[in-house]
Amino acid sequence: MSAVSELELIRHLCGADDPDERTDLRERIAEAPSLLARVDVLEAALAPPPPTPRWPLPPVGWGALALSGEARAMGGDQGHALVFEPPDGAARLVVVLWNRGAGWEVLTPTGPADGLRPEDLPQDGRGRRVIDVVLPAGRSTWAVALPCPEQGPDWAAPEPWTRFRAALFAGEVPVQVVPLSGSVQP
Amino acid sequence: MRLTWDEYLSLRRDRLAAAGASVQCLPGWSCETVAGLEAVRPGAAGWAVVCAPGQSLPRRRDRATAARHDAWLHARAEGPPAPETPELRARWARARLVALGERLSEEGHRSWTEGWREQPSEDAHAAAVLAGLGSRSWTVRAEAEALLLPPVLRSFRGVCLARRLPAAVRERAVGELREAVFYRLCLPDGAGRPGWTELAARTLETAGPVSALLGPLGEDQRRRAASCAASRGRWGETARALFGPRSRALRARALLDELDRWEVHLNTHLQLRLRARWAAGETDPDGDWRQLVQSRARARARLRALAGERAEALLEAVLALPALAARLRDAASRWAWAWAWEELARDFSFDLGRPVLAPCVQDDLIPPPWPAAWEAPLDSWLLLVLLRGRLDHLRRWAETGSTGDRDSTWGRLLAEALPAPLSAEGHGRLQDELRQSLSRRLSALRPVVVAVAQLQPGRGLKSAVLRILEESWSPWLPLPRAGFPSMQRAARALLPTLPAEEAP
Numbered sequence: 001m002s003a004v005s006e007l008e009l010i011r012h013l014c015g016a017d018d019p020d021e022r023t024d025l026r027e028r029i030a031e032a033p034s035l036l037a038r039v040d041v042l043e044a045a046l047a048p049p050p051p052t053p054r055w056p057l058p059p060v061g062w063g064a065l066a067l068s069g070e071a072r073a074m075g076g077d078q079g080h081a082l083v084f085e086p087p088d089g090a091a092r093l094v095v096v097l098w099n100r101g102a103g104w105e106v107l108t109p110t111g112p113a114d115g116l117r118p119e120d121l122p123q124d125g126r127g128r129r130v131i132d133v134v135l136p137a138g139r140s141t142w143a144v145a146l147p148c149p150e151q152g153p154d155w156a157a158p159e160p161w162t163r164f165r166a167a168l169f170a171g172e173v174p175v176q177v178v179p180l181s182g183s184v185q186p
Numbered sequence: 187m188r189l190t191w192d193e194y195l196s197l198r199r200d201r202l203a204a205a206g207a208s209v210q211c212l213p214g215w216s217c218e219t220v221a222g223l224e225a226v227r228p229g230a231a232g233w234a235v236v237c238a239p240g241q242s243l244p245r246r247r248d249r250a251t252a253a254r255h256d257a258w259l260h261a262r263a264e265g266p267p268a269p270e271t272p273e274l275r276a277r278w279a280r281a282r283l284v285a286l287g288e289r290l291s292e293e294g295h296r297s298w299t300e301g302w303r304e305q306p307s308e309d310a311h312a313a314a315v316l317a318g319l320g321s322r323s324w325t326v327r328a329e330a331e332a333l334l335l336p337p338v339l340r341s342f343r344g345v346c347l348a349r350r351l352p353a354a355v356r357e358r359a360v361g362e363l364r365e366a367v368f369y370r371l372c373l374p375d376g377a378g379r380p381g382w383t384e385l386a387a388r389t390l391e392t393a394g395p396v397s398a399l400l401g402p403l404g405e406d407q408r409r410r411a412a413s414c415a416a417s418r419g420r421w422g423e424t425a426r427a428l429f430g431p432r433s434r435a436l437r438a439r440a441l442l443d444e445l446d447r448w449e450v451h452l453n454t455h456l457q458l459r460l461r462a463r464w465a466a467g468e469t470d471p472d473g474d475w476r477q478l479v480q481s482r483a484r485a486r487a488r489l490r491a492l493a494g495e496r497a498e499a500l501l502e503a504v505l506a507l508p509a510l511a512a513r514l515r516d517a518a519s520r521w522a523w524a525w526a527w528e529e530l531a532r533d534f535s536f537d538l539g540r541p542v543l544a545p546c547v548q549d550d551l552i553p554p555p556w557p558a559a560w561e562a563p564l565d566s567w568l569l570l571v572l573l574r575g576r577l578d579h580l581r582r583w584a585e586t587g588s589t590g591d592r593d594s595t596w597g598r599l600l601a602e603a604l605p606a607p608l609s610a611e612g613h614g615r616l617q618d619e620l621r622q623s624l625s626r627r628l629s630a631l632r633p634v635v636v637a638v639a640q641l642q643p644g645r646g647l648k649s650a651v652l653r654i655l656e657e658s659w660s661p662w663l664p665l666p667r668a669g670f671p672s673m674q675r676a677a678r679a680l681l682p683t684l685p686a687e688e689a690p
Contacts, residue, residue, distance in 0.1 A: 002257075002472045007348045014344035015337065015516060016523030019297040020395070020479055024472075027254050045347050046340060049357065059366040059536040062373065101358060171324040 004028055004035060006042075013042055053161075055097065055104040056169040057143050060177045067144050067176035072132070080180060082131040082144055086118040087174045092146040094118055095153075095164065096131060099141040112155040118146065135182030145175040188249040195240040197252055202237065205280035212280060214287020217453035220427070223279035224272030225465045232469030234263035236281045237274075253289060256471040279464060283457065286474060290453075294482065298395040302509035302516075308333075312511040319371050319382035320501045327368050333511065334385075334518045338367055341522035345530055359534040366536040370525075376539035383497050384543050386504045387490040388517035393507055395482065397449050399489035402499035406550070407492040412442035413551035414488055415451075420481075424455040433618050438551045452485055491546040556619050563605035564619070566660040569631055571599055573638065573666070575676035577628075577683075584620035587613075605662035629685045634658075639677040647671060 004025065011017045012025045029035045057063070067084040086092065094116040096107040109115045121129040133142065151167035153160040167173045189197065210218045228236070234243065235256055244262050246255065268275065315333055318326030342363050346356035370381040390398050403411065416425040416438035428451060429440040444451065456478050463469075463477055493500055507513055525542040529535070556564075571580050579589040579596040589596055600613075608616050620627075634654060641650045648670045659665055666673070 002470065010344045010348045011523060014341045014523060015519040016341045016344065018395075018479065018483060018520065019392070019516075020293045020482070023293050023297055024251070024253055024475065027251050031248065031250060031254060042347065046343050048339065048343070054364065056365055059362065059369055059538055062369050062538055101354075103361065169327065171327070 004032070006038075009035065009038060010042055010046075013039065013046060052103070054165065056165060057097070057104065057175060057177050060141065060179055063174070063176035065144065065146065065174040065176035067178055069142065069178045069180045074132075080133050080135050080182075082133055082142060082178070083124060083128045084144055084176070085128050086146065090148060092118055092148055093152040094121065094131070095145040095147060097143040097145070100136055101139075104143070106161070109153065115152070135180055137182050139179060139181050141177060141179050143175060143177045145173050147173045188251055189255065190249055191246050191255070194252060194255040198236070198240070201281045201284040202277070204284045205277050212283050212287055214289075214291045215283065215453050215457070216450045217457065219280065219283065220454060220457040220461060223276040223461060226275050226279045226461065227465060227467045228268045228275065228278050228469050229467055230267050231260050231263050233268035233278060235259045235471065236278050236285075238263065252285070253471065253475065256285060260469070260471050279461070282464070282469075282474065283460070285471070286460070286478060289475060290478070294478065295395070298392050302392065302512045304509045305511055308511035309509060312514045313505050316382065316386065316501060316504060316510075316514070319380065320497065322372055322380070324372070330368060330371065333515065334371075335364065335367060337515050337519040338522035339363065341519050342526045345523065345526035349530060359529070362534060362536055363529075366538065370538050373538065375541045377541050377545045379494055379497070379541060379545070381542065383494040383500055384490065384541070385514070385517055385521050386500045387493045388521050389504050389507070389510075389513050390493065390500065391486060391490070392513045392516065393503075395486055396452055396489065398503070399486065399493050400446065400448060401503050402493045402496045403489075404496055404499070407495055408445050409442055409550045409552050410546060410548045411489065411492055412445055413438045414546065414548040415441050416551065417548070420459060421455060424451070424458055427458060428454060432621055433614070435551045435553055436618050436621060442552055452482065455485075456481055487543065488546065491543055494543065495546070553615055553618060556623070560607050562658070562660040563662040564608060564616075565627060565631065565658070566663055567603060567605055567608065568627055569634060569655070570603055570663070570666065572631065572635060572680055573673040573676055574599060574669075575672070575679065577680060580620070581624070584617045584624060587617065603663055605660065607662065625685055632684045632686065635677045635680055635684060638674055639681055641674060643671065643674060647674065
C-alpha cells in the first residue's frame, strides 16, 4: 500500500487532481488519522491572505504601449531611461510605477501638483519621450501608464487611485511593463 | 461504496468467477481481453490478494472500498508462491482486470461525468464568460475573474506550498498571476491559441473524459490523432497489437477508420500496459490504478491539444454542457495546476507566449488516397508481375520490403518495368497500397489471367496474349515482347491460388 505524498495531498486539496484520482484519495485520507491532521495544516497554509488593493497592470510585454527600458550614458556613469511613444494626440497624464518585489508603488504623480504630461518630457532623436530613472540594485519592474485626465488619480477622493485602477482593469489605459536590472552594489 | 470484510470476500469470489467465464470482454472493459496474460508473474502477495481462500487471509474490521481492501490485503497478505501453471496465472490476471474494470466504470468514468450540480444563474454566467473569451471581449474580465480566479489562485498557492517556497515569493507569484490570468485566457499565445481553449478542453473532459474530446476534432486533427497514436511511445505497440505488423502509416489509417472507438482501443492499451507491468512482477493494486490513470491522462492530453485547435467547435460543445459553472471551476483548478508548474520552472516569469499545454506537432502520416490516375499503371504492372510468375516475390516485397533473394526477373520488373508515377515517391507508398489492396486487385485481374491460361499454345499465342493485354494496358509501361509461353505457364500455375472475383 503506497503512502500518500504531500504533493498528492496538496493537489487534492486544491481540487487539481483528476476526478478519477479523487475517490480513492478521499478514502485513504479517511482511513489514516495522520493524514487528516496533515490536511488541517495544509488547508491553513492554502488559505488566501486578506485581499490588498490591486494594480491591474498587464504581465511584462503584454500592455498596449510601446515602452522600452534603455541604458544611457550620463556623464561618466551609466544611467537608465524609460522611453515610450505616446499613442495619440489626446491629452494624457504620465503615471510611473515600480515594483522592487514587494508590490507596486507610484513614483509619479504623488499629488495634484506634480502631474506630468507626455509633452513635458524630453524627446530623443526619434521623437520618443524619455523618463530618466535611477535603478535600485537587482531586478525591478517598471510600468508607465498614460491615462486621460478623467482616468487619472482623483485627488479629491478618499482613495485617489481607485478611478485609475478601474480604468486599468477595463483595459482602457495605454500601459506597459518592463523589467530592468540595476547593478548590484559590492 | 464501503464494504464489510465479508462483503469484500464475497466480491473476491465473484471476481474469480467472472475471470473464469468464457467471454470476450471482461466486466467494465469495452475491449476484448488481450492475449498473453499467462506471461504475468503475480508473486505471493499479489496471488493471495486475488486467489487465496478467504479463511487463510488476515481479517479487517473497518469498512472500506474494495480498492482499499485490495491494497490493505496486498500490504499484509502472505501466502504460498504463485502457481506456475499458465492457466492459473492468466486467471489471476483476468480477476485483477475484473477488479480494475469495477473501478474503470465508476471512478474512471462516472467520477468525471456525474455529480456536477446545476446552478442556473452561475451556469449562465459561466456561459457568458466563455462566450466573451471566445470573442476576445475585455468586458467579461470582472465576471471571468470572479468565477475563475479563486480556483486558479489556490492551485498556484498549492504548487508554491508543495515546493516550500517562502511566503514572500509565493505572494509575489500569486500577485503577478492575478493580473496575468485574464490576459492568458483572452489573448493568443505564441502558437496563436488563447488560453481559454485549454480551459474549455479540460471542461469538456467532464462530459466523458476521452470520447467527448473527439467531438470537436476536424479531419486534420483526427488524422493527426491517429498518426500520433500509431507513432508515440507505448501506443505504437498497442497499434501493432491491434492492427498487425503493417507499416506505421497503415496502422495510423486503421486507427483513423476506428477513431470513434478510441475508448475501446484505449482500454486495449491499458490492458497491454497492465500485462507488461504484471509480467515484470509489479502487482501492487494502487500501482495498477496509477498506471491506468496516467495512461488515460496522457491520451487525454494529446486529444486536448488537438481539440484546442478547434476553438469554435470546442466552444459550441462546452456551452452545451449542463452545470457549466461547476465544471469550469473544476477544470480551472486542474489547468492552473499544470500552468503553475510551468511557471515555477521559469521563476514565475508569466511569459504568456508559451502555451500551458504543448501544442500537437505530430505530422499527418496517413497518405492521401491512391490517385485514380495511378490505378491503370499499377494494375498493368501487377498483371506483368503475375505473368512473369513473381506473385510470391511481390507479396514478400510488399510485406517486408525485400524478396529475400536476388531474383533477376523481379529485379527487372521493379527497376525497369515499374511505371514512373508509382516509383516517384519511393516504394513505401506502393508497398502500403499493395498491403491494403492486393487481394482486391488480384481478384479483379483474375479474368485476364484465366483468359491467358485458356489460350491455345502454339504459333498464335503471342498475338492472342497481346490482344487480351491491349484491352486495358496502361501506356505507362511497354507491352511485353517475348516470353509468352512461359507467361501462359505462369498463368495456369496461378489459377488455383488467385482469389475469386469479388462481386461488384
